[in-house]
Amino acid sequence: MSAIITGEAVVLELRPASFAARSLATAIDVVATVVVIIGVSILFSALPLVLDGAATRAIMLATVVTFLVIVPITVETLTRGKSLGKLAMGLRIVRDDGGSIRFRHALIRALLAVLEIYMTLGSVACLVSIFNEKSKRLGDMLAGTYAIRDRVAKVVPLQVSAHPQLSEWAALADLGHLPDTLARRISMYLRQGAAMAPASRLALGVELANEASAFVSPLPAPGTPPEVFLAALMSERRDREFQRLSVAAQRAAEVRDQLLRHGVKN
Numbered sequence: 001m002s003a004i005i006t007g008e009a010v011v012l013e014l015r016p017a018s019f020a021a022r023s024l025a026t027a028i029d030v031v032a033t034v035v036v037i038i039g040v041s042i043l044f045s046a047l048p049l050v051l052d053g054a055a056t057r058a059i060m061l062a063t064v065v066t067f068l069v070i071v072p073i074t075v076e077t078l079t080r081g082k083s084l085g086k087l088a089m090g091l092r093i094v095r096d097d098g099g100s101i102r103f104r105h106a107l108i109r110a111l112l113a114v115l116e117i118y119m120t121l122g123s124v125a126c127l128v129s130i131f132n133e134k135s136k137r138l139g140d141m142l143a144g145t146y147a148i149r150d151r152v153a154k155v156v157p158l159q160v161s162a163h164p165q166l167s168e169w170a171a172l173a174d175l176g177h178l179p180d181t182l183a184r185r186i187s188m189y190l191r192q193g194a195a196m197a198p199a200s201r202l203a204l205g206v207e208l209a210n211e212a213s214a215f216v217s218p219l220p221a222p223g224t225p226p227e228v229f230l231a232a233l234m235s236e237r238r239d240r241e242f243q244r245l246s247v248a249a250q251r252a253a254e255v256r257d258q259l260l261r262h263g264v265k266n
C-alpha cells in the first residue's frame with residue numbers, strides 16, 4: 001500500500017498492482033492488438049487485384065502504427081488509464097501523485113511500449129518491472145505513472161455495540177486517550193476475528209485488551225471476556241466521536257448564521 005498526501009492534506013491509500021497482474025493485463029492487450037493486426041493483414045492480402053504492392057505495404061504500415069500507438073493513446077486518454085487488459089484485471093494507470101493520466105502520459109507510455117514490449121518481446125519491460133517496487137516499466141518511469149488496483153473488495157463497516165451489562169460502565173469510563181493505531185488494530189480484530197482459529201482469536205483478544213486497559217479508567221468488572229470489553233470500548237468511542245462531531249458542526253452552523261445575520265444588518 002502506498003500513501004499519497006494531497007494538497008488538502010488528505011491521505012490517499014493506493015494499492016500498486018503486482019507484477020503478475022500487470023504482466024497478465026499487458027499480455028491481454030498484446031494478444032488483442034496482434035490478433036487485430038493479423039486480421040487486417042489477411043483482409044488486405046485477400047485484395048491483391050484492388051491494390052498494388054506499394055499501396056498494400058503503406059496500408060499495413062499505417063495499420064501497425066494505428067494499433068500500436070494511436071489506439072493505445074486514445075483509449076488510455078479517454079478512459080483515464082484503462083485498456084482491455086487492465087479492465088479485465090481491475091487495474092488503472094495513474095500519475096505518481098494519484099491523479100488521472102492525460103494525453104502526454106499516454107503518449108509517452110505508448111511510444112516506449114513499442115520498444116520495451118513489442119520490439120524486445122517484453123523482455124525490457126519485465127526486467128525493469130521486476131526490480132521496481134511499483135512494477136513500473138520504462139514508459140511509466142518517463143511518464144511519471146504507475147498501475148494501481150482499481151477493483152478491490154468492498155470494506156464492510158464495523159458494526160459493534162456494548163453488551164447490556166457494560167452499558168453503565170461504558171457511559172462513565174474515561175477512554176479519550178486511546179491511540180488511533182491501537183483503535184484500528186482493535187477494529188480489525190473485531191471485524192476479522194470470526195475467521196480466526198479459536199485459540200489465536202482468544203490470544204489476540206487478551207493481548208489487545210491488555211494494551212487497551214492502560215488507556216481506560218476505570219476497567220470493567222473482573223472476568224469480562226476480552227472481546228466483549230473491546231466491543232464495548234469501540235462502540236462507546238464511536239458514539240462519543242459522533243457526538244463530538246455533531247456538536248462541532250452545530251456550533252459551526254450557529255457561527256455561520258450569526259455572521260450572515262451580522263453581514264445583512266451592516
